[in-house]
Amino acid sequence: MTAKLNVNIDHVATIREARKTIEPSIITAAVVCEQAGAHGITVHIRQDRRHIQDRDIAILREVVTTYLNVEMATTAAMIKIAVDYKPDAVSLVPENPNEITTEGGLDVAGNYENVRTAIAALKDAGIFASVFVDPDERQIEAAGRAGAQQIELCTAEYAELTLSARAAHGAGLQKAQAEIERIKNASVLAKNHGLIVAAGHGLTYRNVAALAAIPEISEFNIGHNIISRAVFVGLYKAVEEMLEVIR
Numbered sequence: 001m002t003a004k005l006n007v008n009i010d011h012v013a014t015i016r017e018a019r020k021t022i023e024p025s026i027i028t029a030a031v032v033c034e035q036a037g038a039h040g041i042t043v044h045i046r047q048d049r050r051h052i053q054d055r056d057i058a059i060l061r062e063v064v065t066t067y068l069n070v071e072m073a074t075t076a077a078m079i080k081i082a083v084d085y086k087p088d089a090v091s092l093v094p095e096n097p098n099e100i101t102t103e104g105g106l107d108v109a110g111n112y113e114n115v116r117t118a119i120a121a122l123k124d125a126g127i128f129a130s131v132f133v134d135p136d137e138r139q140i141e142a143a144g145r146a147g148a149q150q151i152e153l154c155t156a157e158y159a160e161l162t163l164s165a166r167a168a169h170g171a172g173l174q175k176a177q178a179e180i181e182r183i184k185n186a187s188v189l190a191k192n193h194g195l196i197v198a199a200g201h202g203l204t205y206r207n208v209a210a211l212a213a214i215p216e217i218s219e220f221n222i223g224h225n226i227i228s229r230a231v232f233v234g235l236y237k238a239v240e241e242m243l244e245v246i247r
């Protein structure tokens with residue numbers, strides 16, 4: 001079955017917050033993505049609130065009719081926001097204060113009790129619990145033991161290897177193929193642990209097809225590349241085109 005696409009609309013809020021004003025509206029963005037065929041909307045509420053604000057979560061919860069996935073750090077304050085607003089899903093991600101974007105998967109094995117407690121609270125509130133991890137056996141097993149229902153595999157390494165045209169040749173190509181193999185093996189392992197498999201980070205119109213061919217991956221979360229393309233072709237068309245590439 002073709003994997004689903006959740007569009008991450010954080011960067012619409014990034015533009016709004018650049019002026020601390022009311023536009024562009026992430027609510028309009030969410031509706032346009034849904035109308036273009038996106039299966040869900042993803043946002044990351046960061047502790048520094050650099051883009052998505054608490055109020056955005058409240059309104060998105062009212063407006064999004066497909067699937068609302070909220071990424072957040074594993075802190076008590078964040079879990080309270082989730083329990084209060086009840087998105088369909090929460091993806092637990094690591095967060096470093098000065099990072100430009102999420103830098104890799106969550107160290108579930110190293111923060112096991114914290115993650116297990118957060119997942120239990122989410123599930124108690126009826127929220128689907130996902131954990132963002134590197135394609136790493138130890139982390140996937142820990143996520144399964146901690147009660148996660150889904151893992152989202154971090155594709156940052158793959159994204160880095162496929163960023164430039166040069167990467168599509170020679171040693172770069174071999175490295176990218178090895179990373180695809182690592183993601184494939186991690187997907188099979190996660191499936192064997194009874195976990196649903198999502199993937200995301202740095203995926204583009206150019207590099208997503210190879211991962212869309214992995215049958216175990218049932219969902220992609222893609223933001224920056226879609227919003228970047230939307231600047232030139234419009235959001236509706238940008239989403240349609242990404243859906244087409246995934247298909």
Ligand code: PXP
Pocket residue numbers: 008010044071091093101102132152199200201202203221222223224225
């Ligand atoms: N998945 C997770 C867990 C993320 O943190 C992000 C970035 O917020 C994404 C997917 C989307 O990454 P990108 O914006 O590079 O497509």
